Amino acid sequence: MFLNVHSSYSLKYGTQSINQLIATARYLGIHQMVLTDINNSTGAVEFIRECYKQGVAKEADDIHKGNIPYQIKPVAGIEFRIGNRLLYVGVAKNREGMRELNSFLSSHNIDNIPLPEIPPAMENVYIIYPFQKSFNPILKANEYVGIRGKQLNLLYRHPLLAQKEKLLVWHPVTVGDKITYRLHEYLRAIELNTLLSKVSAEQKCDPDEFLIPEVELTQQFEQYPFIVQNTQKLINSCDLSAYFEDSAVPRSKNKFHYTKTGVEGDKKMLRRLAILGLKYRYGENNEEALKRLEKELRIIELKNFCAYFLITFDIIRYAMNKCGFYHVGRGSGANSIVAYCLRITDVDPIDLDLYFERFLHEKRTSPPDFDIDFSWDERETVQKYIFKRYPKWHVAFLGTMSTFKDRAVIREIGKVLGLPKGEIDSFTDPAKERENLLNATYQKLLAVHQYMKSMPNQRSIHAGGILISQHPITYYTALDMPPKGFPTVQWDMYESEAIGYEKFDILSQRGIGHIREAVQLIKKNKDKDIDIHDFRNFKKDQKLNGILKEGQPIGCFYIESPAMRQLLKKLKCDNYLTLVAASSIIRPGVASSGMMKSYIERYHAPDKVVYLCEVMKEQLNETYGVMVYQEDVIKVCHYFAGLDLADADILRKAMSGKYRSKLAFDELVNKFFASARNEGHSEELITEVWRQISSFAGYSFSKAHSASFAVESYQSLYLKTYYPMEFMVAVLNNYGGFYSRWVYVHELQKTGARVHLPCVNHSDEVVNIKGEDAYLGFIAIQGLEEKIIKKIPQERAANGLYRNLEDFVKRTCISLEQAIILIRLGALRFTGKDRKTLLWDVHNYLGFKQKKVNHAELFKLSYKTYKLPALADSELENAYTELELLGYPLNYKMFDFLKTSYRGDVMAADMHQYLGKTVRMVGNYVCEKTVHTIKHTKMWFGTFLDVRGDFFDTTHFPNTTPMYPFKGKGCYLILGKVVEDFGFQSIEVLKFAKLDIQMNPVAIN
Template sequence: MFLNVHSSYSLKYGTIDIKGIVRQARALGIHQMVLTDINNSTGAIEFIRECYQQGIAKEPDEVQKGNIPYLIKPIAGIEFRKDKELIYVGIAKNKEGMRELNEFLSHHNIHDIPLPNDAPALENAFFIYPFAKTFSRDLNKNEFVGIKSAQLNHLYKHPLLQQTEKLVILHPVTVSDRIEHRLHEYLRAIELNTLLTMVPDDAKCAKDEYLISEEELKTKFDRFPFMVENTQKLMDACDLSIYFEPSSQPTSKNRFAYCKEGEALDKVLLRRIAFKGLEYRYGKNNSVAIERLEKELRIIEFKKYCGYFLITFDIVRYAMGKCKFYHVGRGSGANSIVAYCLRITDVDPIDLDLYFERFLHEKRTSPPDFDIDFAWDERETIQKYIFKKYPTWHVAFLGTMSTFKDRAIIREIGKVLGLPKGEIDSFTDPTKEQENKKNATYRKLVAVHQHMKSMPNQRSIHAGGILISEEPITYYTALDLPPKGFVTVQWDMYEAEAIGYEKFDILSQRGIGHIREAVQLIKKNRGRDIDIHDFKTFKTDPKLNGILKEGEPIGCFYIESPAMRQLLKKLKCEDYLTLVAASSIIRPGVASSGMMKSYIERYHAPDKVVYLCKEMEERLKDTYGVMVYQEDVIKVCHYFAGLDLADADVLRKAMSGKYRSKLAFEELVSKFFISARKQGHSEELITEVWRQISSFAGYSFSKAHSASFAVESYQSLYLKTYYPKEFMVAVLNNYGGFYTRWVYVHELQKTGAKVHLPCVNHSDDVVNIKGNDAYLGFVGVQGLENKFIQGIPNERNLNGPFKDLEQFVKRTQITLEQAILLIRLGALRFTGKDKKTLLWDIYTYLGHNQKRVNSAELFNIDHKEYKLPDLENSAIEDAYTELELLDFPLNFNMFDFLKTGYRGDVMAAELNNHVGKTVKMVGNYVCEKTVHTIKNTKMWFGTFLDAKGDFFDTTHFPNTTPMYPFKGKGCYLILGKVVEDFGFPSIEVLKFAKLDIQMNPVAID
C-alpha cells in the first residue's frame, strides 16, 4: 500500500535510514512497499538487499516470541521533483524499469535539462501524479493519480471519478513519528538556509507521513475500495527480485572481458603479455619468477580477474606510450608479480617477499583494486581516455556520501534557531567545551546534532574511483554530473562493493609531478636523458643512502616531513628495506601503539631480540620480531599456525576491523588455535603468539604500499642528489609538498642557484631555470590576475623582450593596479629605473585622468620624459613588499627583520654537543604539529631554521605551551633543554617568545 517511501537519502528531507524503514515495516506487518527517494536512486539496491536479508534472518529472540521471519517485497523507484515541487513518482515494474527511470533522470542531470511536467513514456515503469495536477489529456496506461486520505473529501463530483481505475492510494512516508517530524523541520531549515520558524508548510512533509499498518491504511480508504484494489494490482505487477543475490559474495558487475571476443581470449592475452614482461623484469629462464607467475595466473583465471588486469594494463600502456606519463602503481596490487610484469607497479614482489594472497586469493569475498597515481595535472587526461574508451552508461565515477558528523553542523543548527553569531562562535570553540556543557542552549544544539550526525548530508565524487560496468550501470543507479565534468554514480564505495563492483583508482599526487618535471628540466637545462625507472641502481647508490641517513631530504616524496626526517635519523636509515619499514611505522596509530619505539630499539640492538619460537625468528627476523607489515601477520598465521595463505589473509583482514560477520571471525580464530596445536605448539605459546598478532594486526600496514612509496622516494632522492637545482624548481612548479613555498625557495638557494625575483623580460608563469639562474614565476605573485600571469610571457615570447615601460604598457594592455604590483615587486627593473621613479612614470601612462589605450597604436609616439629628484629605496622596504606580494622575502633573511642582532648561543649543527644542557636558540618558524596526549591535553612539535639555514625541532609540553604559544610565522627566542633520542637531538621548550621586528618604513611614513 505504500507507494512513496522516503529514506534519509532524500537529502535534508527524509529522516529514516534503510535498515530503519525495513525494521519499522516488519514490526507493523507490512508486506510490500516502494522506496522512492527524491531525484535519486541511491538507496534502491540497498533497500532491496535489506528487505531480503531481514526476511531471511532468524534472530533467536524473534523465534522465541513466535515471530516467523517473512519477506517484505521490495519495490523501488524515484520521486521526481522540479523546483522543490512534486511532479510525479516513478515506480519500476522490473529491472528494465529501474534502468529506464535511472536513465531518464541521468539524462536530465547530465545535460542540465529541467524535468518535464508530464512523465516520459517508459514501457517498464508506472507513474503516479499528485492529486493537484490538472490534465489536458487522458492518462496513459501506466499513469495514475495518487490520493492522500486527507484529500478524499475533495473527490466529491471530481472528474477523476470517471476514471476510477486510475486512482491509487498515496501515503508518503518521510519520518518515523510525529516527534521525528521536528528533526525533519531542522533539516528543511538548513537546506533552505532560513530560520526554523520560517520554513513554509509546502516545503515540509505532513506530520502524518510515517508508516502505519496496512489495515489502518486500508481503513482510511474503506469508502473507496477500488483505490485499495488498484494500489494492490500496481504493486503486484512489480518484481525486482532479480536484484537479490542469496550469496554473501555478489557476482562481479565489472566489465567481464577486455577483449571483444570474451574471457577465453583474455586468458591467452594476459598470459602472453605477462610472460613478455617477465623476461623484461627478470631475464630468461628465472624458474622462481616463472613458478610465481603461473601460480598467480591460475588464481586470476579462477577468480575471473583477467579482464580487470588487462583493463588496468591498457590504462598504464596508454599513459606510458602515447602520453609519456609517469605513474606509480601502489597498494596491495604491488604484491602481484603479474602486475609487476605488466608494469602496473614497479615493486618486485619476489625481492621483497610479498604475498599475492594479500591482494587476491580463492577465498577473498571483497574485491581488491589497483591504486594508480599520476601527476596532479595529468590524471584528467587518463580519466578522459577511460570515459572515451567505454560506452555511455557503462563507465562512471564512484560517488561519496558525506554525513552531518562534522561538529561544524552545530553552527548551522544555531543559525536556524536564530542565535547571535557571537554565541554560535562560542559554542564551536573547542577550548570552551566544558563551559558550554553547562549551557542549556548548547545542550539542545548537541542533542539535535546527535540525531542527525549519521544521516547523509550531500553526494559528492570519489577521489579517483572509476567503475567500468558489463551491463549498463543505470540498472543500479542514476548518474549525476558534478563540476569535474565526469558522470558519477549516486552511491559510495561500500555500496559499490555490496553490489559487486571493483573500482579502478586513478589518483594523483604532487610527488610524481616533481619527478616528471625535474626529468624534463634536466633534459632542457643540461641536455641529459634520465632513466628514472632505473631503481635497482638508485637503491644501491652509496651517495643517495648517505643523504638518506642524514635525514634532510627536503622536497622528496613521503620522506621530507619533520616526523619522517626524525625517524630516518633515529634509524640511521641507509638502505631500501629500512626505508620501506620506516614508511610503514610512521603511519598514524603506530607510534601511539608503541610499535615504532619497539622497532627502533630492536633495530639498534638486534642481538638482544628474544623470539618466541623458531618460526617467529625465521619469519620476522627482517623486522626484529615486530609485525610491521600486514604481510607479517599473514606469515605468522601461515608458517606458525599452519593456516593456508588464503585463510591467513582473511584472518588478517578480520583483525583490522574489516570483517562483518562476528560468527565467521570466531570460526577463523578457532581454526587458528586448532591448526597451531596440530603443529605441535604448546597452549601457552599459541596464546602469546595470538596476543601479539591481535595487538599488531590493527596497526600494521601493507608492505607493498610502503615499498611503492619507497621506490618513489628513491627516485626523488636521486634527482635531488645529482640535479638539485632542477629538482627544486620542479618541486616549486608542482605546488611544493609538506612545507610552505618559501622553504623550497630556500632549498633552491642552498643548491647554489641564483634565484631572481619575477621579471617581465625573463620570468614565465612558473619558475624557470637556465644554467644557474632561476627566475620566480608570476604564479606566486599575490593579486596578479591570471590573464597577465599567462599574457606577459606569451607576449614576450611572441614579439620579443620589452624595451621600456611604455612599450610594456602598450603591448600587454595592463591596468594601473596590476602594473603597480609588478613595479613594487621589481619586475620592471630591466628599465634601469628605481621603483619609485617607475611608480611616478606609470601614472603618466595609466593615471586616472588618462584615457586607456584599448588597441595597438598605428605609430609609436614617445611620451615626454620628465626629470625627477632622486628617490630613496631601502632593503627593508623591498623585503616588506616581497613579504606582502610573495609571502616571503627573497633576498632578505627573516632574521634581518629582527630588531636584535642576537642569533642564539647554539646552532642546530652543534646540538649533539649540548645534550642534557639548557640552551638559548633563535629559530625561524617553519611549521608546527598539534597532538593529543593520553590525558586528552594538547602538546606541540615545532620545526625551525637557525640563522645558518639548518633545521632543528622542538617539543612543547602541555604545561608550557599555554604560557608560551605559537604566534605564526616569524623568528622566536627559544629556551630549552637539549634531549637526544637514538642520535636525534631536539629541544624540550621551557620558554618561548616571538621576537620583535623592525617596522616597515613605508608604514611609519
C-alpha cells in the same frame, strides 16, 4: 500498499534509514513497500537486497521452530520534484523499469535540463500523479493518480471517477513518529537555510507521513474498495527479484572481458603480456618468478579478474606511450608479480617477499583494486580517456555520501534555531566543551545532533574511483553531474562493493609532478635523459643512502616531514628495506601504540631481541620481532598457526575492522587457536601471539603500499642528489610539498643556483632555470592577475624582449595597479632605473584616464619625460615589499629584519656537543605540530632554521607552552635543554619568545 516511501537518502527530507524502514514494516506486519526517494535511486538496490535477505531464515533451527521470517516484497522507483513541488512518482515494474527511470533522471542531471511536467513514455514504468481537486488528465495506460485518505471527500462527483481504475491508495512515508517529524523540520530548515519557525507547510511533509498497519490503511478506503484493489494489482505486477543475489559474493558487474573474443581471449592476452613483462623485469629463465607468475595467473583466471588487469594495463599503456605520463601503482596491488610485469607497479614482490594473497585469493569476497597515481595536472587527461574509451552509461565516477557526524553541524542547528553567532561560536569551541555540557541550549543542540549524526547529508564524488560496467550502470543507479564534469553514481564504495563493482582508482599526487618536471628540466637544462624507472640501481647508490641517513631529504616525497626526517636519523636509515619499514611505522596508529619506539630499540640492538619462538624469529627476523606490516600478520597466521594464506588474509582484514560478520570472525579466531594447537604450540604461547596480532592488526599498513612510497622516495632522492637545482625548481612549480614555499626557495639557493626575483624579460608563469640562473615565476606574485601572468611571457615570446617601460606598458595593455605591483617587486629592473623612478614614470604613462585604442599605432607617440631627483631606496624597504608580494624576502634573511644582532649561542650543527645542557638558540620558524597527550593536554613540536640555514627541532611540553606560545612566522629566541633520542638531537623548550623586528621604512615615513 505503500507506494511512496522516503528513506534518509531523500536528503534533508526523509528521516529513516533503509534498515529502520524495513524493521518498522516487519513490526507492523507490512508485506509490500515501494521505495521512492526524491530525485535519486541511491538506496534502491540496497532496499531490495535487505528486504530479501531479511526474509530468509538464518538458522536451521528457525525452520524447526516455525520461525521462518516472512518476506517484505520490495518495489522501487523515484519521486520526481522541482524544488518543493512534487511532479510525479515513477514505479519500476521490473529491472528494465529501473533502468528507464535512472536513465531519464540521469539525462536531465547530466545535461542540466529541468524535469518535464509530463514524463516521456517508459514501457516498464508506472507513473503516479498526486491527486488535485481540479485534476482531470487524460491518462495513458501506465499513468495513475494517487489519492490520500483525507482527500477521499473530494472525490464526490469528481471527473476521475470515470477512470476509477486509475485511482491508487496514496500514503507517503517520510518520518517514523512525532519525534522524527521534528527532526524532519530541522532538516528542512537546514536545507532551506532558514529559521525553523519559517519553514512553511508546503516545504515539509504532513505530520502523518509514517508507516501504519496495512489493515488501518485499507480501512481508510473501505468506501472505495476498488482503489485498494487497483493498488494491490499494480504492486503485484512489479517484480524486482532479479536484483537479489542469494550469495555472499555478488556477481561482478564490471566489464566482463577486454578482448573481442571474450574471456578466453582475455586469458591468452594477459598471459602473453605477463610473460613478455617477466623477461623485461627478471630476464630469461627465472624459475622462481615464473612459478610465482603461474600461481597468480591461476587465481586471477579463477576469480574472473583478467579483464580488470587488462583494462588497468590499457590505462597505463595510454598514459605512458600516448601521453608520456609517469605513474605510481601502489596499494595492495603491488603484491602482484603480474601487476609488476605489466608495469602497473614498480615494486618487485619477490624481492620484498610480498604475498599475492594480500591482494587476491580464492576465498576473497570483496573485490580488490589498484591505486594508480598520476601527477596532479595529468590525472584528468587519463580520466577523460577512460570516459571516451567506454560507452555512455557504462562508465561513471564512484560517489561518496557524507553524513551529519561532523560536530560542525551543531553550528547549522544553532543557526536554524536563531541563536546569535557569538553563542554558536562558543558551542563549537572544543576548549569550552565541559562548560557547554551544563548549558541547556547546548544540550538541546546535542540531542538534535544525536538523532541526525549518522544520517546522509550530501552526495559527492569519490577521490578517484571509476566504475566500468558490462551493462548500463543505470540498471543500478541514476547519475549525477558534479562540478568536476564527469557522470557520477549516486552511491558510495560500500554499496558499489555490495552490488559487485570493482573500482579503478585513478588518483593524483604532487610528488609525481616533482619527478616528471625534474626529468623534463634536466633534459632541457643539461641535455641528459634520465631513466627514472632504474630503481634497481637507485637503491644501491651509496650517495643516496648517505643522504637518507642524514635525514635531510627536503622536497622528497613522503620523507621530508619533520617526523619522518627524525625517524630516518634515529634509524640511521641507509637502505631501501629500512625505508620501507620507516614508511609504515611513521603512521599515527603504529607510532602512538608504542610499536615505533620498540622497532627503533630493536633495530639498534638486534642481538638482544628475544623472539617468542623459532617460527616467530624466522618470519619476523626482518622486522626484529615487531609486526610492522599487514603482511606480517598474514605470515604469522600462516606459518605459526597453520592457517592457509587465504584464511590468514581474511583474519587480517577482519581485525582491521573491515569484516561485518561477527559470527564468521569468531569462527576464524577459533580456527586460529585450534590450528595453532595442532602445530604443537603451548596455550600460553598461542595466547601471547594472538595478543600481539590483535593489538597490532588495526594499526597495520600494507608492506606493498610502503614499498611503493619508498620507490617514489628514492626516485625523488636520486633527482635531488644529482640534479638538485632542476629538482627544487620542479618542486616549486608543482606547489611544493610539506613546507611553505619559502623553504623550497631556500633549498634551491642552497644548491648553488642564482635565484632571481621575477623579471618581465626573463620570467615565465612558473619558475624557470637556465644554467645556474633561476627566475621566480609570475604566478607566485600576490595580487597579480592571471591574464597578466600569461600575457607577459606570451607577448615576449611572440615579439621579443621588452625594450623599456613604455614598450612594456603598450604591448601588454597592463593597468596601473598591476604595473605598480611588478615595479615594486623589481620586475622591470632591466630598464636600469630604480623602483621609485619607475613608479613616477608609470604614472606618467597610466596615471590619467585614457581612451582605450583597439588597433596598433600608425605612428609611435612619445611621452614627455622629466628629470627626477635621486630617490632613496633601502634594502630593508625592498625586503618588506618582497615579504608582502611573495610571502618571503628572497635575498634578505628573516634574521636581518631583527632589531638585535644576536643569533644564538649554539648552531644546529653543533647541538651534539651540548647534550644535557641548557642553551640559547635563535631560529626562523618553519612549522609546528600540535599533538594530544594521554592526559588530554596539548603539546607542540616545532621546526626552525638557524642563521646558517640548518634545521633543528623543538619540543614544547604542556606546562610551558601556554606561557610561551607560538606566534606565527618570524624569528624566536629559544631557551631549552639539548636532548638526544637514538642519535637525533632536539631542544626541550623552557622559555620561548618571538623577537622584535625593525619597522618598515615606508611605515615610518
